[in-house]
Structures are given as C-alpha cells and as structure tokens.
Amino acid sequence: MFDAKKEKDKIVDFIRKYFEKNHLGGVVLGVSGGKDSGVVAGLMTEALGKENVLGVTIPCYSRESDREDALLVSNYYGFEMINIDIKDTYDTFKEEIKKLGNFTEKELENSDINVKPRLRTMTLYYLAALYSAIKGKTYIVAGTGNKCEIYVGYFTKGGDGVSDINVLGDLTVDEVIQIGEVLHVPEKVLYKTPDDGLSGKSDEEKLGVKYSDIAKVMNQEPLDPEIKEKIERLHQNSLHKFNIPTYHKCD
C-alpha cells in the first residue's frame, strides 16, 4: 500500500542527503504550471528551504494561463521565480534554418517539436551556472519526469530528459498526485490535464496510451494485451534515450 505521507518524508530526506553529500546549495526548477513541477517544487522547498529554490518559467509562444498556474505554485511555496522568454531565440534559430531552403510545415513538424524542450533545458543549466556564480553556492537542475513518462520515453532526448536530480522517476502519475495532496500543491495545478500547451492535444492523446494503463504495466496489474504490447513497444523504442548505443571492443 502506497503511503504518500511516508514516501514524501523519504523523498525530502533523499534530497537533503544528496545535497549534503555533494556540497550543493540550491536547485533550479522549470515550473510549467503542471502537476509534476508543482510536486517537485513542494518537495524541494520542504527539503532545502524556499531561499534555495529558483523557479523559472520559460515561455515560447505559450499560453499566458500556464504562466499564471506556475505563479500559483511559487506564490504558495514562496520561492523566487524568474521568467526567460525564449521566443526570440527560437525565431532566430528558425531563421537560420530557413537559409537551407523552403520547407513545408509538415517537413519541419518533428524538428520543431523538440527544439523548445532543448532550449528550455539549456536555459535551466545556464541559470544553474549563473546562480552558482552570483550566490556562491552550487545550484543543480531538478528533473520532473515521472515513472510513467520515463517508461514510454515521453520526453525529449537532450531536453527534459536531462537533469541533475530526479525525485519523481520511480512514482506513477497517481502516486505523484497523492504526494501533491500531502504537500498541498494548488488544486488547479495538481488536477490539470497534462498537455504541452501547444498542440491542443493532451499528452495522453499524443502518446496514444493512458498513464493509468502504463501504471498497470509498472504494477503488473491485468491489462488488455493489445494496450500492453503498445506500451512495451514504446518502451523498447525509447531505450536509446537512456543508453547511447556504443561500440565496444569486446564485441
């Protein structure tokens, strides 16, 4: 039986010990206005104190409402929040690509999708190094991927797949929400349907499977074999995101 209160305490302890052992001072966290970053915000604030948490919103033609939801989180926990708009950076990069030729929207679709998460991660690391320099203590980047997302590879390689500490990576979506309830993450954030704020589709619609079904695979609960196979296929196809296929002399 999952004990959310107990698990929350253990995570807080994990964060504190990791910071102590590695002489770390603070954490930089991208706050999207969704539940995962909301829960990580609550955990980091309890573990490190609000003065050691830096929240960042990184809009790129994003909905204003997502930024407002992100501010619900930082206002509740009381940590500093900054905003870095990457729209102009994104546009400048796209201008450079245009010099290669005239490509259709469809041809650019898959390329464009992953640029924003990569620019966001670049921004978080930029701020971690900058705050380390100006605050005189080491900042690291917090990841927000949960167990279900990670299992099916629902993240961008070199983008949101990259972080320095991940505290949700072994928790299913349902467990994340339960921990969020213990931490009093603002309800609007905690129960929001996850999406990328861009395509008009929810994450589950884009992924083609439900998080609750992924959790069933994780927990070895009964599940329609076709859905199970689809989830396992997504998992297999994403393995290269975790370990770069590498030639070994012993082969």
Place this chain on the structure above:
Amino acid sequence: MFDAKKEKDKIVDFIRKYFEKNHLGGVVLGVSGGKDSGVVAGLMTEALGKENVLGVTIPCYSRESDREDALLVSNYYGFEMINIDIKDTYDTFKEEIKKLGNFTEKELENSDINVKPRLRTMTLYYLAALYSAIKGKTYIVAGTGNKCEIYVGYFTKGGDGVSDINVLGDLTVDEVIQIGEVLHVPEKVLYKTPDDGLSGKSDEEKLGVKYSDIAKVMNQEPLDPEIKEKIERLHQNSLHKFNIPTYHKCD
C-alpha cells in the same frame, strides 16, 4: 595488441548491423575539423555510403580555419556538408539573459561555456528530424566522444554528451588516431592538437591532465599516483552526467 585495421572493420560492421536492425537510413554528424569527428566521418562513410552521411559545421564565433579543416574531411570522403551559423541564436539568447541584470564576464563564464555545445546538439537533432522528413528515411545523430574524454566527463551534459550512436566510446585517443590512419583521415585533421577553438587553450590544458595518462588508467598501466588520483576524481565527479541521481521507492 591493438589491430587498427581489424578494429576498423568491426566498427563498420557494428554500424551496418545497428542501422539494419533499427531500419535507419542516414547519419548526421557535426564535423569540427578535429580528429574525432574526422574518424567518425570515415567510419560512417565506409559503413553507410557517402550518400547517407550528412556533415554539419555549426560555427559560433569560431575560427574560419576550423571550418576549412572540416571541409578537408567532407571533401575527402565526398559526403554532403551544410553550415548552420548559430551566432545570432546565441546572441539572442544572451540578450534575453541580460534582462535579468548586469552580470560580469566572470559571473557568466561557466554559463556561457556550455551554451554552444547545447545549441550544436539541438541543431544536429533538428537536422536529423528534417532530413528524415525530406529524404523519407530515418536519420540519427552520431556522437564523437572517445573513451578518454568520456571517462573524465569532458563533455557537456545535454550537449555533446547526447547522441544516437557512438563508435569511439571504447577507444583511447591513441587508438582513435590509429584507426584514423587506416581510414586516411586528412593528416592536418588527424594530428591537430584538440581544443575548443575558443579559449586559446588546448583541451588537455583546460582539463589539467593528459589524454595519454587517462589511457594509462584505462589500460591499468603504471602512472604517478597523484595524476591517477586526479583522473579518478574527475571520473567520480562526472558520474551524474551518465545516470541522473534518482529517488527509488525501495531505498
């Protein structure tokens, strides 16, 4: 005894089999004008054919001579080469950061260092997805990190540390050069002292240890204990770049 000719054949076989198994069509490779990307270029061309290799130079206030060296490689092997200048993208991002406040060069030093490798990796992935769309076959991104660099973590997390296939990851610098000789990588490229083309310092100067000494650690050859300790410390401190420290429920 390292047999460079035999090893080269095995790597070519590894690449071909990986591409076949995963139904892949082409490779995108950042060509820096240095030996690692030169050797990877030779291996990929032999394994896949020049028509399935896309070379990219991605200058950002870089030396023109590095681009000329990169062209020595693509001209020798005959694959397509494109140029994406990321200077304006870099500058636009820096403008956005300036809105946070006036920071000194020194405060920005560590932040700035890693932006370019991250923008470069973003560019390679952008092109891999774009070429997959326009050529109707799947392109992946080739990594160029060798065993010595990887062991001491001399790469940018989320930057050149990210790729889809790495064929030099188990080869020391000396072994990479021997394979480059078999492949006839242009001598100017193969024997060039590696540097980042920015700081005026060689990679070894910045790292504070020699590649040949790292190779001694890898090969368990005798080495000054102080140098060995320094190398092992670099290795330990870079472990977080390979596996994100993650909370596990079983802890």
